[in-house]
Amino acid sequence: MQHPETDPAPQAAPPARHPVQYGSFRAYLFGRLSAMLAQYGMMIVLGWQAYNIARETMGTQGAAAQLGLIGLAQFLPLFLLTPVTGWVADHFDRRLIVRATLLLLIAGASLMALATFEGWVTLPLIFLIAVLVGIARAFNGPAFSALAPNLVPKESLPRAIALSSVAWQSGSIVGPAMGGYIYALTPWGAYATSALLYVVAMTAMLLIGKVPQAARDLTRHPLRQMVDGLSYVRQNRFLLATITLDLFAVLLAGATALLPVYARDILQVGSQGLGHLAAAPAIGAAVTALWFSFRPMEREVGVRMLAAVIIFGMATIVFGLTAFMPHGIAMEVALASLVVLGSADMVSVYIRSSLIQLYTPDAMRGRVGSVSQLTISASNELGEAESGFLAALVGPVTAVIAGGIGAIIITLAWARLFPEIRLARSFDPPDIRPNGAPAPPFAPTAKETTT
Template sequence: MTAAPSPRHPLHFGNFRAYLAGRLCAVLAQYSMMIVLAWQAYNIARETMTTAGASAQLGLIGLAQFLPLFFLTPVTGWVADHYDRRIITRLTLTLLTIAAGLLAFATYEGWVSLPLIFGIAVIVGIARAFNGPAYGALAPNLVPPAALPTAIAISSVSWQAGMIAGPAVGGYAYAATPWGAYALAAILYGVALGAMLLIGPVPQPPRDTSRHPVRQMIDGFTYVKGNRLVLATITLDLFAVLLAGATALLPVYARDILHVGSAGLGHLAAAPGIGAAATALWFSFRPMKTEVGLKMLGSVILFGLATIAFGCTAFLPRGIAIEAGIASLVVLGGADMVSVFVRQSLVQLHTPDAMRGRVSSLSQLTISASNELGEAESGFLAALVGPVAAVIGGGVGAIIITLFWARLFPELRLARSFDPPDIGREENSQEKNP
């Protein structure tokens, strides 16, 4: 009697289904909180500050979330490679649930303040520093090798969709009731925690006890530096999105440029999610298979052009400015989805499992640098030259960086598919050469 074939699609595995549901809820909660923190901080600051001063507060919010990640990255990657990744995610999701619940209570009671917002931002940054590498490195442990490429693709799409749809969720929830936005984030984090509790035991990479932990932490940097394709994909997103931080200034545009208020902020924040969802739907029917490097470069250039178009809505009559701004952000979200999908797939598939935690922590650092540090850069730049010039200049900078990266890293231009090299041989070489 012939044995039934083993399931190959990741969704056939209960552990992966739970992981996917939890990851989507966690990312939705994370990015909905980020937009609400920024909007609330900007409004509180505008009660006593000018537009420039309040814009600088947006920069400080981004910095408060980025600095814990920056300093903890070497440690968090090593922890994800040496301890149960399920336990790490459960502990951090618990902390994030409590933080969101505290902000919901403070907003409901009316004693929310800038110091509290900045304090919670730091706590969120610390929790995410440990959560991200563990989450990112866990997915390949939940499915057999044959299903791994599809699992990475689905996980990447889920993460990106949550990242771009999250601000829309937060914006609409805040427009309905300010405290409810944080309460919704707490519920989403709680659901993510419940999903992680459903995941049973999973294989862990063997611990390397022969060398000092500090040396093992350095291995992550060494591996990324030595793999030029991984280095190119990580750093391109870092510098391009760091400069083109249009979404970081959405509160400024919603309140003081387009004059659409919190409801309009929800519409603007939803637009990138629409673009991302449409792109993800396209990938589900027509998965990307060829010329992945060129498509990533092209998508980042399109991202920069869409950023410039959004910045220029400040010069349009109000009647068409809002529609043009939404359309620009839809294109921006679609282009960002292509870029992140390619980057995450290449990074995960070209990294051995024993290194995934450390490489994921570095990838998360660049993502956070491009997002939270990008918020800081955009906020401070807007305070100096104005929000419109900051957005347009950032889009131009992203295009210049992409063209420069295409010449600096020919490996990226020449990446034809997601097919990985023999990472098993690389893993053995890495572990044997301290």
């Protein structure tokens, strides 16, 4: 029997430690940011070189089609390898997977630095490196994303996932700006910088010791396990909605894929202007990430994600319309619209990535992460292909504007088809139901159902 007069009051649970207080997570965060900066800095330069080489023998629309092929070359390896890479991330040491792929990327970036310095860059070489990048990303994406939750205790997990998402998104937006600016100064230096950043990422990953990981499932055939990620997403309407929203919206609104066209032939600002254009989304994303670090989002996350994608589409339309504006203001409007685009994209990715990680059990994170990565790559690289090919058919300006309109239409349709998104209230991790499916974030609690 308890005696209120004498028994001590129950102690409140200590507050969760911030993820950066854990050494392994700090190394992971630094390594992931470095790798993403290198990867996306490399990708923008590959596109710029391919477009310029093609323009020597082709018109604007024919050269734009080469940008589409670059995106396709990166997407196809990931598309073909997705079932395997997710299974590998769930069954083998995720640190070793990341390290091996970083070695491959170091080799590719170094080769392009040498080829650019000596002047023997060709379209076939660019496509070969694009395929290599696609293969490396196919394996390190699921391993990287699934590793973060293994480095911190459960109570610190939501912030860890958010920080991991911010590092990935910051690198994906700041990287192109970095690549564009360095290429304007010294073309081979852009690739050399990427190679150096990959080395930094490798060093950071070597600092991470052995981490806990879910036990391997040895009772079922590997081929059956490989399709588990697809089945899990398909059966969970909430995850399906959040993943496919990004897939279709960003697939259509691929304005950044056509930045080389706008920089050279529409706004006529050259490689230095390309750096400015690529930096604009980075500024928007960085400011938004800084805001979240002080004022983390907690409520109405679903509605805010939908709003962010709509704003993303509107900013894309404004960017496309700069082709019809006076030369004196076109560049300023283009930069402003891209800042807004980057900010909206950061909000969307921050929410979506956090929800996907939090609503997936650790044993499935590699396979679900590979499905998520496939859709992200489809929206980015396949989106680049779509934008490039559409630009070749109807012109780059029409392609950008139509893509922005399409993103808005898709978002409104998803809000109606999947009310689960609109009803998502918070990032609070749900309980996992007996069948393995997580309770959706809007589901009533046990207390609510009994009152």
